[in-house]
Amino acid sequence: MSTLDIVGLCGSLRTGSLNRAALNLAGASMPPSMAMEVAEWREIPVFDADVFAEGYPAAVQALRDRIRRADGLVIATPEYNFSIPGAFKNMIDWLSRGEDQPFAHKPVAILSASPGPLGGARVQYDLRRVMLFVNAMVLVKPEVFIAGAAAKFDAQGQCTDETTRKFVGDQMKAFEKWTGAVKRMA
Template identity: 35%
Template sequence: MTDLKLLTISGSLRKGSYNRKLLAEAVRAFGQAEVIEADLNLPLYDGDLEDAEGIPESVQTLVDQIKAADAVVISSPEYNKGISGVLKNALDWISRVPGSAFKNKPTVVMSANAGRTGGETGQYMVIHCLVPHQAEMLPGPTLCVATAGDEFDENDRLLNERYLKVLNTRMTALRDRVS
């Protein structure tokens, strides 16, 4: 199947973030697919805003992208031992749209961080926050790219063979799940 749709979600808004670089590597490892990059530059969740204006168009677009995707890959940094604010905000908004966009959606979570644990605590928190969304979390080895500033070359390619092996294992499993 060559017409697979893969949605990538970065928990960092920064264009040059380590997690965007890791997602680019994940896309290469996944293989041929239509790749959609989610935009988490959403308004802060506010019940009063929702009551007054409904679901923002940008949130509905994200929900539609999740629903249309065959698989989702999320890569997010750890901020202060937790999930990034933009990713948590997106998950909060997504939960307000009827239809459970992530329900049974094959999903892989990974992280890249400047610290020595590679965002492990934040990654577990992302997985925990996906539980009420009923995403189908693919089991497998955890991918936490530590000291990420040293792990990508000048072309933003991942250097560490151990990380690449885990990444390839995860993306092969994801592709096999949706093919």
């Protein structure tokens, strides 16, 4: 069996982001049959239909191609103003343009980390709706909302909470099965 190629996307660009730490935890918690590469998207410009009429900017095309090649996608994102961070949504909007958009039938797992008590629940529900619209195959359960995340990761971004490590590990095991099931359906 070949290794499943997973792309990780973090909804925060901040170096010390709790969601980057959560995404790294997801990658480290994957079964041996999976390997994750975190894709950077900092260079994606603001969506502009006039620019799109001229073709995809290089950063957009490169990320579209990388996601298209992947077997699955793991997204960890913070919640901004009860929803998806604007720049992250903009990136999704760019990638989803065109008949050959890379999210179609792509297995996706979502998790979120927040210093607050809800762990990013609202962003996940909005992101699930967006992913549904682009025909992504989002893993429904288990959901992972890391509440009080500032106390669960140390200054180096390492998870110090055994329960959180278990929840994320369980989600990655379920995602391995989900990715295989989606591939068999294709």
